[in-house]
Amino acid sequence: MNAAPRMSGHLSSAEPPALLPILARTHAEVLATGGAPHRALIIGPAGSGKSRLLRRLRQRIAAGGTAVVRLTSAVDVPGLPQSDVLLVDDAHLLDPALLAAVADRAADVDAGLLVACRPLLPGAPAEAATRILEQSQPALVLGHVSRADVAAHLEERGTSLTTACLRDILSTTGGAAWLVAEALAVHDGERCDDPRHPETADALQDVVAHRLRSSTPAVRAFVEAVCLASEGEPAPDAEPALVLAAYAEGFLLSNGSPMPLVRDAVLSTLSVERLIRAFTDDAAADASLRLPAGVRDPRLAAALLHRGDEMLTTDPGRARELYRSAQESGADETVVAVRVASAAWALGAIDAAGSALDSVEVPEGHADRDAAIDLSASIWAARGLLPMSDQVYRSAVPRSPLTSAHASVAAIAVADRERGLRHATAAPGRTIPSTLSVATDLLSRGLAQSLTGSGQSALHDLVRASEMYSASGASGPTPELPAVLAALAALNLGEPEVAHSVLESAVNAGHGGAWAQRRLLLWKAWVALQQERAGDVESTLAGILPDARSLAPRERLLLDALTVAIARRYHDAAALTTAWRGARESLLRAQFDLYSILPLGEFVVTAVRVGEIDRVQPHFTEALASMSRLGSPPLWSAHLHWAGVQRAILLDSPAQLRPHARALVEAAAHNRLAATMAQAGRVWTSVLAGTVDADAVEDAALGLSAVGLAWDGARLAGHGAGLTDERRTISRLLAVARRLHPHEEVRPTAMEEAPASPSKPRSHSELSARELEVAALVVQGKTYAEIGTAIFISPRTAEHHIARIRRRLGATNRSDLIAKLRVALDESADDGGAQNRASA
Incomplete structure (x- = not known):
């Protein structure tokens, strides 16, 4: 064992100052200038300055006359005097015998001991010594520096940085001391004209890559996986020891996330084989990975497309990102466009899907030709333009049974009976059936039966088609959902319970994927409307209305029809007028087809009520002509003609x-x-x-x-x-x-200030429940006829009720009556609330 030379001086030396946290500097100064024993633990990841700080402490303590001894394999630790300071660097690398000797010295609280090591897991061999040392004084923790730490370091060196430069360096390095020091070393303050410092990243890229290659295979693989994970996504699952090892090596921050500069360096130096493995390895299949820019390789492009296809159903947003990355890697532009459009469709972004598909021309014979046809046709259908959907299938002959079935759906919708039946009766395409192919066959057969055969047979096939479609997990584009077609068939045969059951099952099973849910809910609300469940309808509307602007035009038309239908059945004339005005925009854009006869019927009848027959007449005339071209099939025609009957009744036109x-x-x-x-x-x-x-x-x-x-x-x-x-x-x-048609109690929608009444109003308790109901309608300004229509009494009976109410309340004129009715209704509401609270 050799004593270090006794030197005078301070923490500064001929060696450039290390980049240390101010708190660590303060503790080091106290340690160097304080009395014996000199004991401390210096802990931090690789490159944090542990060894340099040990050297400087050694110089300062030795300069004060204390012997400082470095630990070597030959040192006789037990025989070292207590007053001497034993210096131990990289304690985490010592063999068990030396660790035991260091631990024994640490147990002697009067013995000088300075130990530097990387962060340790609980239970590690060196933990006993480090824990005892921390009881002597707080550990000097290194590894992360702040703006103040860097500013103090620069001042000590006699240099400075602009605020923008300092902010960017700390941001890209994550404040990791070794990276900040390296960035400062390559930064040219006089010539810096780009606050993003691309030259710094370029200069350090190879340094980071070299250090990563020098680490253990397990740490290297883990750091690569963490850097591949998208920002904001959780890091891949790993043992705590592996996370700590990566932090101790200086590749991760203490929270397990990579520094931006490390992430960029890793992504820029990864081999194509490693990237492909990241996107195909089952272990990484659930991780959200990111692709470095500028890597072009057909193998990687294929892997990205395959991974995107796997995620299309479960996470279409992520699938879209993978498809776009595949294009950057050199994937075929047409292939990517079709897949990006598919992902946008699955997300319900109809216009984005159309835009992606419009950007390319899918040639005849292309592998994605049928997929592009179905997408294009379904986009037009969602826009409420099924004639354009049918035109797509006319211009491109379908090759698969699924696309033929979709072509049949579109052709029948626009009353092309011949083509609809031809596509519906196309031969099955698989010898061994799949769940989706069975659903497709049942759908085609059910549609054909709805035109030419038994309505009940058609309903049975369509209901089973809906069930099989749900079971298949299919979420791709289609001009109309099998569940909707089955529900329409049930409604058209007078079986709303069946329609409700079909739609309820479809919603619960995720029928058609996420994009289909709001359409299914709207049709489910329509069935509830026909079953006199107004509360369910209004609950559905309340849930969808906040996002009404994002609805596809087809769904927006259905939403408006439901709003009008509820207003016509349950609300007053003012509410109906308001609902109708809200639906006008949808009507301007609407192009009704066979599957939208029910909403059309609602608009036809309501148009008479609000005096705007001309606004709907062209649609009604075209619907009748289309039904005639289709052969007026009994399953589809009844509701259209019933709307005509109701319209004629309202117009008093036999x-x-x-x-x-x-x-x-x-x-x-x-x-x-x-x-x-x-x-x-x-x-x-x-x-x-x-x-x-x-x-x-x-x-x-x-x-x-x-x-x-x-x-x-x-x-x-x-x-x-x-x-x-x-x-x-x-x-x-x-x-x-x-x-x-049970009518819920109507409450006044606005309570205006009433003029003072010359006589005190009598209590509402003098009015019956029916009279209170009539009173509420009177306050709303309804006439005898409107009151009668609202609660199904004759106008004469309404007049008798009002006369009796006037007598009971002692009203002298109409203004006095209105004022007293408002007071009576307020009292009734207060008493009702009190009773509810008392019974709660």
């Missing part, structure tokens, strides 16, 4: 009613719904002619309710009650109307 009534009679033998509508149409015609047969009206109204038309049944019963003078019949039919 001449316009007759052709639709006749069409329903012709379809009645093949469709239960059409038969019910035909019977109800006959009864309604008799009622409007002045003949009210209470039994016939009630039977017809209940029949309509049974097939999902309870609102129309209630209107029929209400009309019957309004066109007879027999009190018993009136009471009976109004009761039927209220039962079929």
Whole structure:
């Protein structure tokens, strides 16, 4: 053992000053100038300045007259005097015998000992010695420096940096001391004209790569995986020892994330083989990887495309990134465009999908030709332009059974019966069926049956097609979802319960993927509308309305139709007018097809109510012509003709009613719904002619309710009650109307300041529940006729109610009545709330 020369001096020396945290400098100064024993632990990752700090402490302590001895394999530690200072560098590398000797000396609290090491896991061999040393004084922790630390270091060196340069260096290095020191070494403050310092990154790239190659294979692989992970994504799972080892080597920050400069250096120097392995290795399959820019290799491009295809269903956003990276790696532009469009479709970004597909021309014979055809056709369908969707299939003959089935869906939608049937009856393409191919066959057969065969057979096939499509997990583009087609068939046959069941199952199974969910929910709300479940409809609308601007035009049209339908059935004339105005924009862009007959029917009837028949007339005329070209199939035609019947009733035009009534009679033998509508149409015609047969009206109204038309049944019963003078019949039919269409209590929507009343209003307790309901409608400004329509009573009965209310409240005129009604309604609301709270 040799004593170090006794030297005078201070922490500064001929050696350039190390870049150290100010706190570590302070502790080092205290240690160097304080009395014996000199004991400390210096801990930090590689390159943090541990060895340099040890050398400087050795110089300073030795200069004060204390012997300083370096640990070697031949040193006799037990015989070293307590007053001497034992210097131990890289303690984490010592063999067990030396570690044991160091630990024994550390246990002697009066013995001088300076130990430097990298961060250790709990339980490591050197931990005993380091833990005892930390009890003597806080460890000198190195590795991360702040702006103040760098500024102090530069001042000590007699140099400086601009604020922008200092900020960028700390940002790119993550504050890692060794990287900051290297960056400062290559930075030219006088010639720096780019605050991003690209020359610094270039200069240090090889240094980082060399250090990484010199590390253990396990650490190198882990650091590469961490650097490949996208920023903001969690690092790959690894043993704590591996994470700590990578930090101790200086490649990661203490939180396990790589410094930007290290990340860029690793990505710039990775081999193509390593990149391909990262995107194909099962161990990394779930990691979100990033691709370094500028790497072009067909093998890598193929790997990226394959990985994107695997993630298209589960994470289309990530798949789109991988496709774009594949293009940067040299993948075929057309292949990438089709796949990017597929990912955009899966995300519900219809315009983005169209833009991606518009950027290329997919030639005949290309492997992605059918995929491009389906995408293009489905995009046009989502835009509410199924004729354009059909045109796509006309211009490019489908080669696969799936694309043929989609072509059939589009052709039938635009009333091209011949082409629709031809594509629907195309031969199956697989000898051994898959779940998707079975769904496709059932869909095609069901559509063909809906035009030429039994409606029930068509429904059975379409329901099974929906189930198989859900089971297949398919999420690709299609002009219309099998679940929607099955639900429409059920509604068109008067079986709303079946439609609800189909859509409920489809939503729960993720039918069609994420993009399809809002469409399924909107159609599910439509079924709820026909089942008189207004709360479910409004709940769905409330969930979708905040994102209405992002809806595809087809879904926006359905949303507007639902809004109008709810307003027409449950709200007042003002609300209906507002809803109608909101739907005008959709109507301007709309192009109705076979699958949008139900929304069209709602617009046709509402247009009469709001006095804007001309706005919908062209659509209605075209729909009738299309239905005729299709052969007026009973399964599809009933609702269209029923809308014509309702329109004629509202217009009081028997001449316009007759052709639709006749069409329903012709379809009645093949469709239960059409038969019910035909019977109800006959009864309604008799009622409007002045003949009210209470039994016939009630039977017809209940029949309509049974097939999902309870609102129309209630209107029929209400009309019957309004066109007879027999009190018993009136009471009976109004009761039927209220039962079929239960109207929730209407509360005033605005409470304006009422003028002071000369007389004190009486309590609301003097009014019955029915009178309170009438009172609320009076406050809203409704007429006798409007009140009668809203709650299914005759205008005369409404007048009697109001007269009785006026007497009970002692109102002297209409203004006084309104003021007292508002007070009574407020009291009623307060009492109701108190009762609810008391029972809670």
